[in-house]
Amino acid sequence: ETTFRASEHQHIRYNPLQDEWVLVSAHRMKRPWQGQVEPPIMETVPRHDPHNPLCPGAMRANGEVNPHYDGTFLFDNDFPALQPDAPNPGRSDHPLFQAEAARGICKVMCFHPWSDVTLPLMSVSEIRAVVDAWASVTEELGAQYPWVQIFENKGAMMGCSNPHPHCQVWASSFLPDVAQREERSQRAFQCQHGEPLLMEYGRQELLRKERLVLTSEHWLVLVPYWAVWPFQTLLLPRRHVRRLPELTAAERDDLASIMKKLLTKYDNLFETSFPYSMGWHGAPTGSEVKADWDHWQLHAHYYPPLLRSATVRKFMVGYEMLAQAQRDLTPEQAAERLRTLPEVHYCLGQK
Amino acid sequence: ETTFRASEHQHIRYNPLQDEWVLVSAHRMKRPWQGQVEPPIMETVPRHDPHNPLCPGAMRANGEVNPHYDGTFLFDNDFPALQPDAPNPGRSDHPLFQAEAARGICKVMCFHPWSDVTLPLMSVSEIRAVVDAWASVTEELGAQYPWVQIFENKGAMMGCSNPHPHCQVWASSFLPDVAQREERSQRAFQCQHGEPLLMEYGRQELLRKERLVLTSEHWLVLVPYWAVWPFQTLLLPRRHVRRLPELTAAERDDLASIMKKLLTKYDNLFETSFPYSMGWHGAPTGSEVKADWDHWQLHAHYYPPLLRSATVRKFMVGYEMLAQAQRDLTPEQAAERLRTLPEVHYCLGQK
Ligand SMILES: O=P(O)(O)O[C@H]1O[C@H](CO)[C@@H](O)[C@H](O)[C@H]1O
Numbered sequence: 001e002t003t004f005r006a007s008e009h010q011h012i013r014y015n016p017l018q019d020e021w022v023l024v025s026a027h028r029m030k031r032p033w034q035g036q037v038e039p040p041i042m043e044t045v046p047r048h049d050p051h052n053p054l055c056p057g058a059m060r061a062n063g064e065v066n067p068h069y070d071g072t073f074l075f076d077n078d079f080p081a082l083q084p085d086a087p088n089p090g091r092s093d094h095p096l097f098q099a100e101a102a103r104g105i106c107k108v109m110c111f112h113p114w115s116d117v118t119l120p121l122m123s124v125s126e127i128r129a130v131v132d133a134w135a136s137v138t139e140e141l142g143a144q145y146p147w148v149q150i151f152e153n154k155g156a157m158m159g160c161s162n163p164h165p166h167c168q169v170w171a172s173s174f175l176p177d178v179a180q181r182e183e184r185s186q187r188a189f190q191c192q193h194g195e196p197l198l199m200e201y202g203r204q205e206l207l208r209k210e211r212l213v214l215t216s217e218h219w220l221v222l223v224p225y226w227a228v229w230p231f232q233t234l235l236l237p238r239r240h241v242r243r244l245p246e247l248t249a250a251e252r253d254d255l256a257s258i259m260k261k262l263l264t265k266y267d268n269l270f271e272t273s274f275p276y277s278m279g280w281h282g283a284p285t286g287s288e289v290k291a292d293w294d295h296w297q298l299h300a301h302y303y304p305p306l307l308r309s310a311t312v313r314k315f316m317v318g319y320e321m322l323a324q325a326q327r328d329l330t331p332e333q334a335a336e337r338l339r340t341l342p343e344v345h346y347c348l349g350q351k
Numbered sequence: 352e353t354t355f356r357a358s359e360h361q362h363i364r365y366n367p368l369q370d371e372w373v374l375v376s377a378h379r380m381k382r383p384w385q386g387q388v389e390p391p392i393m394e395t396v397p398r399h400d401p402h403n404p405l406c407p408g409a410m411r412a413n414g415e416v417n418p419h420y421d422g423t424f425l426f427d428n429d430f431p432a433l434q435p436d437a438p439n440p441g442r443s444d445h446p447l448f449q450a451e452a453a454r455g456i457c458k459v460m461c462f463h464p465w466s467d468v469t470l471p472l473m474s475v476s477e478i479r480a481v482v483d484a485w486a487s488v489t490e491e492l493g494a495q496y497p498w499v500q501i502f503e504n505k506g507a508m509m510g511c512s513n514p515h516p517h518c519q520v521w522a523s524s525f526l527p528d529v530a531q532r533e534e535r536s537q538r539a540f541q542c543q544h545g546e547p548l549l550m551e552y553g554r555q556e557l558l559r560k561e562r563l564v565l566t567s568e569h570w571l572v573l574v575p576y577w578a579v580w581p582f583q584t585l586l587l588p589r590r591h592v593r594r595l596p597e598l599t600a601a602e603r604d605d606l607a608s609i610m611k612k613l614l615t616k617y618d619n620l621f622e623t624s625f626p627y628s629m630g631w632h633g634a635p636t637g638s639e640v641k642a643d644w645d646h647w648q649l650h651a652h653y654y655p656p657l658l659r660s661a662t663v664r665k666f667m668v669g670y671e672m673l674a675q676a677q678r679d680l681t682p683e684q685a686a687e688r689l690r691t692l693p694e695v696h697y698c699l700g701q702k
């Protein structure tokens with residue numbers, strides 16, 4: 001009987017955080033790619049464009065003029081998917097036709113006054129200002145809403161419609177689907193094992209080492225055992241922290257620094273401004289903020305689509321949409337590649 | 352208090368088949384789109400290309416030469432994600448690090464000898480041959496494997512790497528994630544209500560009418576109440592049928608004809624060869640084929656990405672990946688648009 005080797009033999013892995021399986025078929029990296037090649041990433045963004053509604057001093061769709069901000073800048077999304085006052089759809093008349101009310105608020109946060117920078121090209125103290133802004137908006141919107149979803153779509157490939165460095169914040173009156181799944185899994189694990197799932201997981205990864213990408217005094221970055229996207233990572237505090245606002249000053253500085261390192265590695269991987277969607281998950285907020293949420297551990301997910309080069313992505317299509325996620329290199333291989341990349345950005349290195 | 356109107360007021364809807372929620376924010380269609388525009392779809396595919404490994408008479412990656420087939424043609428995928436003989440990863444040493452064996456087989460099925468046709472441009476009898484081939488491959492691989500996933504990725508936008516009309520078949524030794532969710536939901540519904548979920552659902556949609564796209568003697572096509580993709584549809588037999596091989600000759604003819612109509616409407620919507628991923632779901636097969644699977648109803652899902660035009664798609668990114676699926680027009684609006692489109696293909700209509 002052949003001995004099992006993850007890098008050669010297909011197998012399935014379980015994601016205990018989101019209760020999902022992924023098919024890992026690393027041998028498939030050998031297949032040639034003849035499909036769609038993405039357009040090269042546009043690198044020539046002007047530093048300031050008075051017609052870009054995210055720029056300082058520019059006019060937005062609602063007629064408001066942005067201040068001449070010089071750090072981060074938070075404002076209401078002019079085309080929000082969630083508004084504060086939608087009426088209730090009323091009771092459903094049938095179990096197969098269930099609708100519920102959805103209320104909320106959508107904000108946009110600019111990271112920097114310049115359009116031609118991205119987080120890895122910003123200074124650690126500029127990134128630290130973003131971390132503080134994330135913590136404040138969580139606090140502010142979390143006072144009213146049970147879930148505050150901070151997320152960044154980076155790059156046109158990820159549906160981002162404006163090159164200015166920014167993220168979005170969508171707060172909702174309901175716990176979204178993924179949050180519900182993470183809530184169930186973390187609660188069940190705590191019940192059974194007496195500690196938070198992601199605390200035990202982080203400790204295990206520190207022992208096993210093979211999926212670590214970066215470690216610092218207060219944070220870990222790793223490719224999760226159950227990663228779906230080729231270079232997906234999970235960013236975790238070492239201490240048990242439930243939500244962004246709880247982070248200490250030292251943890252925030254350290255977060256800014258490890259984020260800069262991670263995103264620099266990402267850009268260096270294929271020498272391109274690496275596209276991704278990322279977002280933060282922490283314990284629910286709103287009126288039940290005082291309930292027992294000790295089973296939650298704050299974390300960020302990074303979901304980058306590139307697989308082989310700056311222009312060849314992983315498509316999550318037919319089999320993935322209809323049956324199960326599938327990946328073409330192992331999480332261990334991905335972690336190893338990210339680990340060995342330099343921490344100096346390829347655009348900044350001495351020529 | 353304002354009266355609730357689905358087309359104006361955001362709300363969330365429940366997908367009872369896959370146990371998921373979707374945020375419906377129809378008012379959002381008003382926002383301008385400044386993001387990525389897809390490259391126009393290449394329409395000039397040669398009818399025969401001796402270097403295309405899917406063409407009759409061409410050589411494949413493994414050195415085999417295709418026969419000069421003149422109908423459908425089924426062969427083993429040269430770069431399979433699932434192989435019949437992967438060793439077992441062995442018992443997991445920790446609840447957060449669970450892996451299991453995955454075995455299977457991946458096949459490719461060409462629909463037609465010509466590269467420059469697609470299903471809606473094929474004749475009803477040629478499509479009927481595809482239906483028969485789907486039924487046979489389900490029977491053949493289902494003898495050994497518990498799940499046989501037939502799926503078609505159509506268009507470069509959906510990761511399809513070869514323009515020749517074809518689909519794939521991945522059979523696995525395990526029930527994939529989505530199949531497991533549909534199994535759980537359908538079993539629970541049958542237990543509680545004494546009939547299959549999708550039988551009751553189809554009947555309700557026939558009564559309510561607002562989400563129907565096409566009906567025929569034996570089939571229904573509708574935009575499900577919980578649709579995530581802009582023009583997503585569900586194709587259902589009227590009779591209780593668990594798997595493709597059970598379809599009668601009359602049902603197969605009628606399926607070929609309603610598929611041709613649906614796919615013609617799809618192409619007509621934005622006057623383009625409409626990209627999508629589609630696939631069939633039926634009761635599990637393999638060694639437990641004789642168990643009680645009466646809660647299953649055969650169905651096909653169509654997941655097309657286009658939203659506003661041939662080049663503007665819906666991106667399922669940040670919020671969707673991290674929180675919950677979100678859609679920008681209501682399923683009722685989508686059904687209405689599809690319903691009113693002609694059943695004659697825009698490429699074939701009299702000029
Ligand atoms: O097998 P293909 O067509 O080369 O590949 C395509 O479909 C597969 C199954 O959905 C996906 O895993 C790939 O990412 C996609 O590019």
Ligand SMILES: O=P(O)(O)O[C@H]1O[C@H](CO)[C@@H](O)[C@H](O)[C@H]1O
Pocket residue numbers: 153158159160161386665666667668669670671677
């Ligand atoms: O709000 P944006 O950046 O215009 O839009 C982008 O992010 C949203 C949230 O993930 C998605 O719903 C859109 O499909 C995507 O294009």
